[in-house]
Amino acid sequence: MSDHAPNTRAVEAELSGRTTPARLALRYSLLIFGAVLLLIPFLWLVTGSLKTDQEISNLSQWFPETPQWGNFIESLEYMGLRLPEWAANALGGTPHPDLWIPRFPALANTIVVTTIVLVLQVLSSAIIGYGFARFRFRGRSITFMVMLATMMLPYQVSMIPVFLLFRQLGWIDTLLPLIVPFAFGQPFFIFMFRQFFMQIPHDLHEAAKIDGASAWRTFWQVMLPLTKPVIAIVAIYSFMFTWNDFLAPLIYLNSPEQRTLAVELNSFNGQYGVEHRELLLAASLITMLPCVVIFFAAQRYFVDSGAASGLKT
Amino acid sequence: MHAVGRFIRWVFIALGAVLVVWAFADVLTREVSRFAEDTAGTRLRILFWGDNRERAIIDELIAAYEEANPGVEVEPLHAADFDTKLKTMLASGDPPDAFYMPAERLFGSMSEQGLLLDLDPYAAAEGDAWLDRFYPQLIDSFRWNEETHRSGAGPLYGIPKGFTTTVCYVNLDLFEAAGVPVPYDGWTWDEYADAVAKIQALGTVPDRPTRPVYGGVIQTWDWVLMSHVWTFGGDYFAGDFTDPTVDDPRTLEALQFLYDRRFEDGTVYNATGIAQAEDELFRLGQVGIIGAMGRWKVPTYRQVEFRWDVVPTPHQNIPETVSPIVTVCWSISAESEHPDETWELLTFLCGPRGQALIAELGLEIPSLRAVAESESFHAEGMQPANSPLFIEMLETARPIQWPLQQEFTRFLNEEMQNQSLRLAEQTPAQAAARVESRWANLLESPLKDPDLPPMPWRTLTISLGVLVLIALITAVLLARRQKLGRIDATEERTGWSFVGLWVAGFLLFTLGPMALSLLLSLTSWEATGPLSAARYVGIGNYERVFSPDESFDKSVRVTLYYTLLAVPITQILAIAVALLMNLSVRGIGIFRTAYFVPSVVSGVALVTLWITIFDNTRGILNAAITWTLDHSLNPLFDLLNIGNGAGETLVLTAPDWFGTDSRWFASPALVIMTTWGVGAAMVIYLAGLKSVPRSLHEAACLDGAGPLRRLWNVTLPMISPIIFFQVVMAIIASFQIFTQAFVIRGATGGIGNTNPDLLFYVLNLYDEAFRFHNMGYASALAWVLFAAILALTLLIFKGSKGLVHYEGLR
Structure with a gap:
């Protein structure tokens, strides 16, 4: 494409982070202002999880008098955590002498489903998205439109038909309905991958082709590594969707030991509303923690400018 | 510093790996043992709702039952979203053996459709006196008469597990301070009006000058409001359900009384938008009288600091007050393969042991007389002192009866409860007239005709299949006729090999259900019975969509307003935040996480949070x-x-976001909720920004372009495919907005409330499908929305041709 632009010092200074103190102050104040705005509601969640039942009713009280750390263990026990004696002694809570490692079926199910779905969904969506972005074939645009169209029918009316299908397959009360459909790509992610693949200059593809690489090898060895940022994002999204999905597990699973965290979390919502809001908030905080950790870990992949280096032709 | 960071990362990775290994081991061992398990014994499944304490009770009872009955295994299914779960199970022909049934909804239509087992023979086999151990009013609540479509007589379809009548809870301290005598022996509504006026005049809680006092609270859920009408000697229906008497003088007197207390003298508290829960106000000692309310508040109120008690609900025009019977039973599915064992289980669940546990929980009154009247339930010195009142009220109590077409409650909620009694936009008399006319219109609808022909499933499925086949064959034939060069043919094969995965998934999991929902849109189907119960109405549902209908029109307007606000605002903000996050300053990683964190909050926690924030x-x-x-x-x-x-x-x-100002402010409020999760959209834009080649910026910089020009001429064109993607997705999502609205609506007055400014398209669709049992009409609504979104998307694809720049397009 173009030659490397000659880097003058001024351009370097303008484009890199180096800047005047005044502009730096402006940047930080903007960043801090936004962060505070977004985190105030979150702060309420955190302090709420440490309050007593009485304190949480009082909206004008922001901080608990003594933090109720026990809320966390109690809320997890609500959701099915069973601690062996040694762990209960260390953390508080009810000991279960017949166990030697903690039992937490909801967490185990959620981890299993989320892990498998994450891997399958990222791979399949990348493959399909690449197919839509790179190859010209008859029926491509109509297939693409049909794929987008599947997202346009509200799920509320296809819920019962889908249930009938899984019942025909004998998959009810197994983890399969939560996993298998996601091995075939998800329109949202396919579309996203397509957009990013289409942004990769065509020369790169041609270069690989001239080297004699097959389309699949080009995909695995050249294209996929180039889209690390997108993979990271799809991974985060996929993780969050699956981790927090409440409706599918509710409908397809019956047995108590098959429940996922999101379903357990929802059962705090009793017939007469949420009775123990502090426990609900504590449970929610713990449940959302993995999402935050995953984000923190994955962000280096989508902000790593090295990933974009292949584009600098 | 770097080493520490790496160490932390490795600790996290190791921790994650351990968790994943543990989870897979745990699930695999369970699945293997489940597979190996012999399934010789009888397996019963029971479906119920309730909080964790209720779950614990059921678990305890099941354990005891299984011990006493070896060979029977009971699987408890607990569903927070009970109706959805039950309906999918019923519709698939796989209902649970036994399930909870609330008397005032579901029970009637399920009995009528023959989905429940007639329990009379089983009860008779237990002996004559067996049923007499329960309160007769409760047993009668679960006898269904198909002729009159009312309960009271007929076959028995359920065994009550507990009940409550309604009473008024009074704050004795406020009564004393205001010098009002406590009406233990009953009172009239005139005396009530006097009492609330005196209590309101106190101004603030004695010794607590920051807490204002409200005279009274009268809740307006549909059945509470109906019982309020009863206490004035009125009713919504006189004879059968075809001719409502909402405009009857006594009915109107009752509604006008409430209207006047709320808007004329302001002595009865009226929460227009999201406000402190009314019963929480009572708990804080700020309310003189709250009611009529059921027993379920007793456990919570036992923890308050002031003196309180329960008194009868006031009455007017009639000699004695009236209470509704609120009760839930265990029913057995007519399809159950083990009715005998299930009955056995029910007698155990509703037996003395289960009832004692229910009594201990205290949210409702046991249905067994011996337990309900026992010492342990009304222990001396336990609040409320007047506890036997709940059982005394049973004498004159009536079952809650609604027409089988649940739309009646919708009309009442919209016109009376919301537009009149909450927002004062019309008088009760005007609201009554509108309820009557909307109900009359509904009864004329041809879709409710019981003589419609059954749905010709076979014919329609086959013809649909043939049509699809013809289309496919034509496409293949056309493709073969067209000659392609060798390279093109290879490229085409490779292309399909990449995309084929999606096609396979579509054919396997999506096409069938979509086709079925399309066929369902041609039927009248209640979704509580099997598919074979569906009746064919042709394009009747579509005709109804395009004929004048207030709820539909409103839902379209509200959804368009929301979409017009939400799509531009959220996308512009997301781009702005992404640009901010793209700055290279110290600690940006921490900021990115901070901006992202709100978007991971979901479910009940998100709701609890926003209800607190939007509190007026x-x-x-x-x-x-x-x-x-x-x-x-x-x-x-x-x-x-x-x-x-x-x-x-x-x-x-x-x-007042969801109250008096909700017409213009309800949608913006939801936009604020959506914007809080801006982090998720920001991430995608950020990845787009990162992939803009630096060389382009350098070149622009050399040409003397400032930051704004570079943004406009370099950055935005380069990320235009991402903007395009985000906008299309945002539009699809906005048109289908559901969860936030559903939840906020629940928070502004319970399931019965229908704030028309929150009636989004899909919410209306959901109501039709799962509250009013019109699955056919709901499917038609869905397909109309589908067509609209598809048309709009195609338009955007066409219109964006020159605007979106693809670096790799050819």
Whole structure:
């Protein structure tokens, strides 16, 4: 494409982070202002999880008098955590002498489903998205439109038909309905991958082709590594969707030991509303923690400018 | 520093790996043992709702039952979203053996459709006196008469597990302070009006000057409001359900009484938007009388600091007060393969042991007389002192009866409860007239005709299949006729090999259900029975969509308003935040996480959070808005002498988001909720920004372009495919907005409330499908929305051709 632009010092200074103190102050104040705005509601969640039942009713009280750390263990026990004696002694809570490692079926199910779905969904969506972005074939645009169209029918009316299908397959009360459909790509992610693949200059593809690489090898060895940022994002999204999905597990699973965290979390919502809001908030905080950790870990992949280096032709 | 960071990362990775290994081991061992398990014994499945304490009770009872009955295994299915779960199970022909049934909804239509087992023979086999151990009013509540479509007589379809009548809870301290005698022996509504006026006059809670006092609270859920009408000697229906008497003088008197207390004298508290829960106000000692309410508040109120008790609900025009019977039973599915064992289980669940546990929980009254009247339930010194009142009320109590077409409650909720009694936009008399006319219109609908022909499933499925086949064959034939070069043919094969995965998934999991929902849109189907119960109505559902209908029109307007606001605002903000996050300053990683964190909050926690924020009087949002206005615009108006048109100085106040200002502010409020999760959209834009080649910026910089020009001429064109993607997705999502609205609606007055400004398209669709049992009409609504979104998307694809720049396009 173009030659490397000659880097003058001024351009370097303008484009890199180096800047005047005044502009730096402006940047930080903007960043801090936004962060505070977004985190105030979150702060309420955190302090709420440490309050007593009485304190949480009082909206004008922001901080608990003594933090109720026990809320966390109690809320997890609500959701099915069973601690062996040694762990209960260390953390508080009810000991279960017949166990030697903690039992937490909801967490185990959620981890299993989320892990498998994450891997399958990222791979399949990348493959399909690449197919839509790179190859010209008859029926491509109509297939693409049909794929987008599947997202346009509200799920509320296809819920019962889908249930009938899984019942025909004998998959009810197994983890399969939560996993298998996601091995075939998800329109949202396919579309996203397509957009990013289409942004990769065509020369790169041609270069690989001239080297004699097959389309699949080009995909695995050249294209996929180039889209690390997108993979990271799809991974985060996929993780969050699956981790927090409440409706599918509710409908397809019956047995108590098959429940996922999101379903357990929802059962705090009793017939007469949420009775123990502090426990609900504590449970929610713990449940959302993995999402935050995953984000923190994955962000280096989508902000790593090295990933974009292949584009600098 | 770097080493520490790496160490932390490795600790996290190791921890994650351990968790994943543990989870897979745990699930695999369970699945293997489940597979190996012999399934010789009888397996019963029971479906119920309730909080964790209720779950614990059921688990305990099941354990005891299984011990006493080896060979029977009971699987408890607990569903927070009970109706959805039950309906999918019923519709698939795989109902649980036994399940909870509330008397006032579901029970009637399920009995009528023959989905419940007639329990009379089983009860008779237990002996004559067996049923007499229960309160007869409760047993009668679960006898269904198909002729009159009412309960009271006929076959028995359920065994009550517990009940409550309604009473008024009074704050004895406030009564004493206001000098009002406590009406233990009953009172009239005139005396009530007098009492609330005196209590309201106290101003604030004695010794607590920051807490205002409200005379009374009268809740307006559909059945509570109906029982309020009963206490004035009125009713919604006189004979059968075809001719409502909402405009009957006594009915109107009852509704007008409430209207006057709320809007004339202000002695009965009226929460227009999201406000402190009414019963929480009572708990804080700020309410004189709250009611009519059921038993379920007793456990919570036992923890309050003031003295309280229960008294009968007031009455007028009739000699004695009336209460509704609120009760839930265990029913057995007519399809159950083990009715004998299930009955056995039910007698155990509703037996003395289960009832004693229910009594201990205290949310409802046991249905067994011996347990309900026992010492342990009404222990001496236990609050409320007047506890036997709940059982005394049973004498004159009536079952809650609604027409089988649940739309009646919708009309009442929309017109009476919301537009009249909450927002005072019409008088009760006007609301009554509108309820009557909307009900009359509904009864004329041809879709409700019981003589419609059954749905010709076979014919329609086959013809649909043939059509699809013909289309496919034509496509293949056309493709073969067209000659392609060798390279093109290879490329085509490779292309399909990549995309084929999606096609396979589509054919396997998506096409079938979509086709079925399309066929369902041609039927009248209640979704509580099997598919074979569906009746064929042709394009009747589509005709109804396009004929004048207030709920539909409103839902379209509200959804368009929301989409017009949400799509531009959220996308512009997301781009702005992404640009901010793209700055290279120290600690940006921490900021990115901080901006992202809100978007991971989901489910019940998100709801609990936003209800607190949007609270009118105590929420932080309105507090902040009020403070800002009082320190900016309001003093300015005062200074400049800007009037409000009525001769007074203009004073801006914070909006009542979901109350009086909801027409313009309800959708913006939801946009605020959506924007809080801006982090998720920001991430995608950020990845787009990162992939903009630096060389382009350098070149532009050399050409002397400033930051703004570079943004406009380099950055935005380069990320235009991402913007395009985000906008299309945002539009699809906005048109289908559901969860937030569903939840907020629940928070502004319970399941019965229908705030028309929150009636989004899909919410209306959901109501039709799962509350009013019109699955056919709901499917038609869905396909109309589908067509609209598809048309719009195609338009955007066409219109964006010149605007979106693809670096790799050919």
